[in-house]
Amino acid sequence: MTDLTRLSAATLAEKLRAREVTSVQVTQAFLDRIAAVDDAVHAFLHVSAQDALATARDVDVARAAGEDLHPLAGVPIAVKDVVVTKGLPSTAGSKILEGWIPPYDATLVEKIRAARLPILGKTNMDEFAMGSSTEHSAYGNTHNPWDLDRIPGGSGGGSAAALAAFEAPLAIGTDTGGSIRQPGAVTGTVGVKPTYGSVSRYGLIALASSLDQAGPVTRTVMDSALLHELIGGHDPRDSTSIDEPLPPLVEAARQGASGDLSGLKVGVVTQLQGEGYQPGVQARFEESLDLLREAGAEIVEVSCPHFEYALAAYYLILPAEASSNLAKFDGMRFGLRVEPDEGPVTAERVMAATRGAGFGDEVKRRIILGTYALSAGYYDAYYGSAQKVRTLIQRDFDEAFAQVDVLVSPTAPTTAFKLGEKLDDPLAMYLNDVATIPANLAGVPGISVPSGLAGDSTEDDGLPTGFQVLAPAKADDRLYRVGAALEAALEARWGGPLLDRAPELG
Template sequence: MSAPSSTTTGTDWTRRTAAELADALAAGEVTSVELTQAHLDRIAAVDGAVHAFLHVDAEGALAQAAASDERRAHGQLASPLDGVPIAVKDVLATQGLPTTCGSKILEGWVPPYDATVVVRLRAAGLPILGKTNMDEFAMGSSTEHSAYGPTHNPWDLDRIPGGSGGGSAAAVAAFEAPLAIGTDTGGSIRQPGAVTGTVGVKPTYGGVSRFGLVALANSLDQAGPVTRTVLDSALLHEIIGGHDPLDSTSVDQPLPALVDAARQGAAGDLTGLRVGVVTELGGDGYQPGVLARFQESLDLLVKAGAEIVEVSCPSFVHAMAAYYLILPAEASSNLAKFDAMRYGLRVLPEHIDNPSAEDVMRATRDAGFGDEVKRRIILGTYALSSGYYDAYYGQAQKVRTLISRDFEAAFEKADVLVSPTAPTTAFKLGEKLDDPIAMYLNDLATIPANLAGVPGISVPSGLAEEDGLPAGFQILAPALADDRLYRVGAALEAALAAQWGGPLLDQAPALEGASA
């Protein structure tokens, strides 16, 4: 994937990792304005085909980059990543920039405030390139449910980039941005990471502020990094993480030393580490090529000194059923605020001379919400209705407790738990749109972490033999032990890179002429 080069050096800055870009800025090899312009040029060249972005803010990004260069000239850096550009999923409020959540019901809405994650990005000096595409209100596993059209996987433009955060993952995989922010409700950072060959991290629930994140399911949503390397994720995580008094679910605990853990792991020594293979997250239903890459990754961890143990989490088999009761229930409540009365779309019903507020609300929600959103609102409303609450939502919450207990028991036997991130590689666009259950199964391995609130990371594990597409290796750690993800993930990444002769994305097909 080649991109327009910097006019001053001839270097293709879009191919560098965020850490490398930070080093180049520190060495005076390039300016933030040049880096930002190189990525804007890349977006212009390929995003017509990839459709990773819903809104590109070239003027704002270049202004932020110029401010970064000014700070650097005066020795007043705001963070280690000051001047490195980033993309932000369109579910996070951005003052002065549209925030649509991939939905027609919020088309053109410009928030009057920034989400805390965005506040921290701006304070750290990262120019925001724009907002990335997503399944409507983060409901989906393929980014085909965006009201503004699907995003395409840079590895194969006829395939999905994962969901709901496929825009962020595709932007990073297509070298349109070195960093991105995603959100993970049931795997929407990790699953897109797996199918696009990128690194995706779901932090501990409450470890990154949810203030200004348009809620899908409050007890499940979590923002996190989307990057090309484990170290880049650690650098970004340390910027966006930490306690926020504006978020009642924020954990008032200091972040562990994530960057140090990533650097330690890259040295390749995992002596004494116990890696638990979850028996319920593998086997039937998993693509053979995905399982082959998973086993190869396990073998590399053993060579690095880790001990492999098998653990059973029997309640995990009920995780998807519980999740698809809890999530729709919370979503139906959250989406009730889109009522045409306060902000967003307003549609007047036809053939009604003096429509009531209820008439307008009904017409607006019918026109503004897509099929998948309507499906989940109906399911959630039913699960919460009188006479069914205890039978459905209440039972699902009991299963959630059992899943948390399974995690606790497993972490007594192992320091981290591992599995394939997704059962298969990226499927073709349109292949599962008419089969919601088949679509939901893509999150089979990632959902348990959201139900229990534990952190997880997906690291590229190689290409499946059947189709030459990326697979992912998932690592889970106990709550607040996010540093373990980075240590183990960086060790695996280093071992795989040595085996491949470089990063997995170097093997991705080119996108030359994609904008046509």
């Protein structure tokens, strides 16, 4: 039998509908793959084999009975551990939530269960999504399947690594400043940050509520479109949810795969390339631009002058919102509770002991920074100023999209760096998000598509690079049209998907 774990989700769905394979066979194949390689990769924090197989059996029975099923019914999926799942551990990568079993599902998980996708398990992540490398998980590092000594990106490195290691055909990630797209770039996978509010945030363990957005992590653009259409849409339980239908994403991906981008105007963001970008990353970006040009797109330079302040604004807004959102973890209501070793057991001392033991260094760093930025006497100087910069960045996007249909850039300035290389330098770590952060500040959608391997100079390492496409809010279909066209052109050049060139594990 063909190695089922190497097939795209769309192909698996076709085979399931044609009854060439059963969902139990497909699900078991991925569970076997997890058992074989995840000790080395550590993409998963929890594997729910029994529940996944039970769902798979249910799908097979329903299909045999002739029930009308969702197109992805029976295709397994992995879920980032910041998304709550009823009956399954949800820790957000933190010791403070170790062992917590939520009593309810996130809205997107409800949709996944209703469509009968077997949930393989929960994937590793930087604690409370604070990080760009998945080295800040309380439960150990995730490793990049291309090179196990390298990071898989973050905070959603577990979901991206699971796809790149063929441990799952689909995954859910969340993107606060690039945590879907940047891992996609460094693992050779596809990652999509939808328009803010177009996929419900109900049931996400909040980091920064004005920035967080759940989205698809896949191996192909079409797979992302299929999953995005499943999880998207209005949710009355989320006050930030957009009360409008999604644009036709799958149709846009099909249209893009034809390779015709005639009439499309593509803006290359001047501020998101050049100095500080690895030579091989820049080279693959330029080659991808040539392919878009050959497909009929018009390529122009666009300046977004306030993007250079995005990183600074983001690292004031995010910590400020995090310091508020994480106040609920106090040792009183749920999760970890640590009492002081000596002295009276007061609420204040329990909170201090619990947070001291339960939060990691990066979470503590950002809470302190955020609390300071919100404190009396500093609010206007720091948080208030950052919000003004955010408005300027949003205006840059508005002006740019008045000129072009989409904006493009490299997804990340470098390929995957070595584990431990930047742990002692938080500012160097933060710079990995320089190209992805503007989209979160403005709420616009973005996609990262694999653009090749960096290997043009002595500074390069032959690891994956990513090509980022940004579109106006609620125009997510443009991402899929451009992303599918680029994917088709690149795979024609390579002779197959980029992941076919990854080293074998196990």
